[in-house]
Amino acid sequence: MDAVLLVGSGETTLDIEYVTGFRAVDPVVCLCSEKKRWLVVPEMEFGRAETAGATRSVEVLTPARLGIRRNMQRRLSAWAGAVMKKAGVRTAVVPGWFPLGVARKLERSGLRLRIAQQDLFPGRAVKSQEEIRHITASQQAAVIAMRAAIRLIADAEIDGNAWLQQRGRRLTSEIVREHIMKVLLEHGCMGRDVIVAGGRQAADPHCMGEGPLRAHESIVIDIFPRHLVSGYWGDLTRTVVRGKASPELRRIYQAVRAAQTHALRTMRPGKSLTAPHRAAVETFASLGLVTNREAARPTGFIHGTGHGVGLAIHEAPSLGAVAGKLRAGHVVTVEPGWYDPDIGGVRIEDTVVMTRHGWRYLAPCEKRFEV
């Protein structure tokens, strides 16, 4: 098998952290053959990279240690060329996101790059016990923050115009989000783009939510914390209504719950990755709910059923239409949702780990609707 060449920083190229244990601030170069890993880092990072890579037999190098001429030492293409030469490699496999600028310079010097057609590190989808512990810690923080957020909403008063009030001021998405982020911090996690979206905003799955929250409307709360030390994520969504839901909204909530239950029921090691999504789609259909992705405002179940969670918030495997098999050690979300601009949005999401014979919640969290 050809060696794999990666170029990027920790945030953009998580495979580098996965392979070497090193979270790079500035871009670095990593080469992985079947037997060995080389990591080229700026001079300033040498000590930190050596410590991080110590347990994974990574050879840490710097431009100077690779003998790169001083006027070329800032060029990532020079780092990549030198490490390929050191490893005796003329062809490397790279991800589709590999930087074109580096690729052109390497190819000009006679090296060859082949774009991978599949995941470069399929093993990343199967989590070790240590990784499962890390994700569980983030998921537990999400559960605690979710309970705190729902308590805030449940405790809000409803004023004459159906706005939620907290100690005499309107309760907003921003206030709930800030509260969630503070609780996450207390548990060693950072919340990024926490979703607290009510009413029509809840009907747009990517809307973060802003402004005052209202009673009798669905409020989608989607919390995906990243642990500050381990770097692993968790992912949890609940939908609540302060007050009383309309019959239409209640019907949607019950459909989403049923879709999640049916999706989870299909999940066992060796079973298809597409089965949970199919089960969710069929649940909605059997309840007479029709998805329309092409509408001016798309309506219905307009996203996949789940995704892997690890060093990235979205990673392999995905639970949608892509073929493959569930395996013990997969950590995935199961998150059907329904979005209707006229009624609101509902999404229920848990993160589970596949076990030898089935699955279990990483951190169970009760499902309340009207609060």
Next chain:
Amino acid sequence: MDAVLLVGSGETTLDIEYVTGFRAVDPVVCLCSEKKRWLVVPEMEFGRAETAGATRSVEVLTPARLGIRRNMQRRLSAWAGAVMKKAGVRTAVVPGWFPLGVARKLERSGLRLRIAQQDLFPGRAVKSQEEIRHITASQQAAVIAMRAAIRLIADAEIDGNAWLQQRGRRLTSEIVREHIMKVLLEHGCMGRDVIVAGGRQAADPHCMGEGPLRAHESIVIDIFPRHLVSGYWGDLTRTVVRGKASPELRRIYQAVRAAQTHALRTMRPGKSLTAPHRAAVETFASLGLVTNREAARPTGFIHGTGHGVGLAIHEAPSLGAVAGKLRAGHVVTVEPGWYDPDIGGVRIEDTVVMTRHGWRYLAPCEKRFEV
């Protein structure tokens, strides 16, 4: 001039947000000619993208609206090819970080990509009044959080072994960091990778810091908040000692302060971008302090003097060895530092905006050393 083609998500390709006002969660495609901007987004993002781009005359498209066949609608290369065709463009300029996978597919269909040798949007370095307001808000949050952090350290007791104690427990980097992040949240900002590093850790400029803090050692506090709504960053560093600094550490602190003062003194619109760094380097040299970048643990002034701040925490212009001129509207950090594994680290950083005749602090913050 050739049209510029960008492919990426909001976090990885900030030029897209700069040009269109849209912060993309998933990867999108953006084409900019001199006259017009096209933005291709997933169906689900259409409404949000239209709202964001409304004031900048951006034409928002989706794969379906571009007439891309259903089985190709998930391919970014298909999006890019279709939008180039729509715009009547056969050659595009791309950044060096453009994804190789997309590039190869476009080139195979006869389109040409040229890698930009310079910044694609040099105007991004010159901030508008609105942008300066955004950065100022983040910088003000950093100042408030810095004062809170220093108060925490100043109020700590010193125990018999020179550990810092707070209410009967050891004060750690983690506790101070969490406090900083909470204060930032209260001011609408997120702190990512806030540095609170004491003792030997402070001598590594990229070390985030961990564990108990000690008296009589330098503690570097580097706060770079990003505003949750605007997306603009601030950047502020102070170095403090709880208790009494050694003469060597005091000498370094005074040298770093002098280096910052001298660097700032060179800064006027029209003056060289390299002058501040030269001034800082010369200050250290004139005080008999010698930098050694090649040491096993690099010692001295081992980074540049500053960088631009905006939608990215590090962006153009940089204040180092790269030629160019300061311009009114540039927002830059000025942050000399000195790192010595045997003595500790000291860095002092402010963010300033270049005005018509000089510069001003975005948010002034006092400089205390022994607290």
